[in-house]
Amino acid sequence: MKEVVALTYRMTQDWDSAYDLAQETFISAWENLRTFRDEARFKSWLYRIASNKTLNYLKQRSRRPVTSISAFDKNALVANSGSHNPEWQFHEKEMQKNVMDFMADLPDQQRLIFDLRFYKELSFNEIAKITGKALGTVKTHYREAIIKLRAFAQWKGWK
């Protein structure tokens, strides 16, 4: 459940939408359990549902994701940090903000592929199945995302 919410959150950059999409994902999964094929990993199947719902949502929203984190978001993430050390919490917030800033500049499909590869550590074959894209297209998207990331890192002065 946490993994799905993390995916929908990074994709939408909005907690309310992320929660709604995660909820819809689990309801859809429950309703379509019969169609789940045993040979597919359950997580991949969930990611596919979540990805489709999120991409549809983003298409409908048809605007760039909001990069600011709402008050609700802050509470959620601070509570999640598991650390009461203010410095560490600050560090985590900075990381989250950087990720969101970087991902906000990626096109929806590229952001999804980057997320599934980098954060979910899925193989390119799995990502191709989830997104319905050709293997070569998936790799191209990922490569382009990393090139943009390197430029972003240079701009941020990450060493």
Next chain:
Amino acid sequence: MDCSRFQNEVLLWFGQEGLPEELRDHLAQCPTCRAVWEELVVVSKRLGEDGLFHINDIQVERLASQVNTFLEKHEQDTVGVVTRIQKIWHAYAPVTAAAALVLGIAIGIYVAGKPAFESTVTGIPLDEASVVGLYEKNDEELNEGAVGALIYDFTTQHSYEASGWLLEDLTEEELEYLENNFNVRDLL
């Protein structure tokens, strides 16, 4: 493997723990590419892990509760519709069956009693009074026009069976007369 190919390939392994043997071999002998890889590792660490974005347990419970509530309501709605149909069926099935039976009997009676041909003319009763007019005044010769009208009426207003009853009431002579003069069988 040349540097260009390595630096192109290595992007696909960004964020992954290991590198394929071919890339590792090149990395071991090329300081330029090693610098690129080390830079990627630093950037990768800056992005954190999936857990950095995980919601806390309280929020997981809240979300799970929302999903469960929706699913329970959905299930109740589905079961509710089935139950309602079952209740209606149990309550009204006997009444409906009885009504259908009564209606069926009524239709049966109506159909059985209905004449085969519709007519606005009142039927001709098979009594002596109606037969009287069939004969001429001397009561020996049949009135041709009266018999013709009678046959016509019966064949247009009544069933063949009713016409048959009429013929049974006639004597053999009368029937012979009708057969000779009116081609009664064709007419019936």
